[in-house]
Amino acid sequence: MTSTAFETATPDPIAYLDRVAATDLSRSYKGRMLDELDIRPGQTALDLGCGPGTDLASLAQAVTATGTVIGVDHDQATVDAARERTSDQHTVTVRLGDIHDLPLPDRTADRARTDRVLQHVADPALALREIHRVLRPGGRLVMGEPDWDTLTIDHPDSGLSRAYTQYVTDKVVRNSRIGRQLPRLAxxxxxxxxxxxxxxPVFRDAQAADKILGLERTTQRAVAAGYLTEEAAGRWLDHLSTGPFLAAVTFYIVVAES
Known part of the structure; x- marks a missing residue:
């Protein structure tokens, strides 16, 4: 089943986030999210699930020296990385905290963003209520989330594509359909x-897609979970690595106002 075309080792989480952030796709949608936030100088902006601080500098530039940026993440290693990367940004602070119970007073912020965070949390509805609590009246939240149930990967055997997407939707991502659910939940x-x-976004290059989707690693897990046989997984990966490649998934940017 193993294909030399794709990664087999799970990347370091911070390195993975940095790699995704460096793609043209990521830069494009992050820019759109920043535009939708419509940040004004002097405002307070939150990056909830800030990871290693990828977007904190752009938020700091938007609020200017008269504003404040607060990053919050639940993982100490990424908080440490974000603090180190923004040590020269005097308007930025980074806090360890849970998005379900933010370490912030009521009506703290004018703007907030979450980027591919709510797909992983235990209770998205509770997280959204908590974000609503810390935003001032008239505040704005911009969320970006994929809907993994829309994942399409072309293969001559469409049943393999359906099985792969079903595994991702059922087992890989906790809130796999969060993209379509966000307007209702908000x-x-x-x-x-x-x-x-x-x-x-449409991927035409298998290796580029693999850097985001982890095609072989996910396929191996799908076999272990009984969604694909070893033989089917071999056919699946062989075609993906040698044939014309196409994959697509719908990503939603949702703007919410308090």
Whole structure:
């Protein structure tokens, strides 16, 4: 089943986040999210699930020297990395905290963002209520999340593609359909949702897609979970590594106002 075309070792989490952030796709949607935040000088902006601080500098530039940026993440290693990377940004602070119970007073911030975070949390609805709590009236939240149920990978045997996507949806991502659910969940948390933007990136290069999707690693796990046989997985990976490649997944940017 093993293909030399794809990665087999799981990358370091911070290195993986850095790698994804460096792609043209990531730069494009992050820029769109920043535009939708409509940050003004002097405001307080939150990056919830900030990871190693990838987006903190752009938020700091937007709020200017008169504003404040607060990054929050639940993982100490990424908090340490974010603090080190923003040590020269005097408007930025990074805190260890849980998005379900933010270490912030009520009505702290004017703007907040989450980027591929809510797909992983235990209770997205609770997280959204907590974000609503810390935003001031008239504040804005911009969220970016994929809907993994829309993942499409071309293969001559469409049943293999369906089995692979089903495994990703069932087992790999905790809240795999969060992209389509965000407007409903945000409304339930007290937000108005004036805008939903759907972006569907298309991958034509198998190796580039693998750096984001982890095609072989995920296939191996799908075999172990009984979604694919060894023989089927071999056929699947052989075609992906040698044939014309196409994959796509829909990514939603949802704008919510408190």
């Amino acid at each position: 409304t339930g948390a007290g937000f108005a949702v004036p805008s939903v933007i759907a972006i569907t």
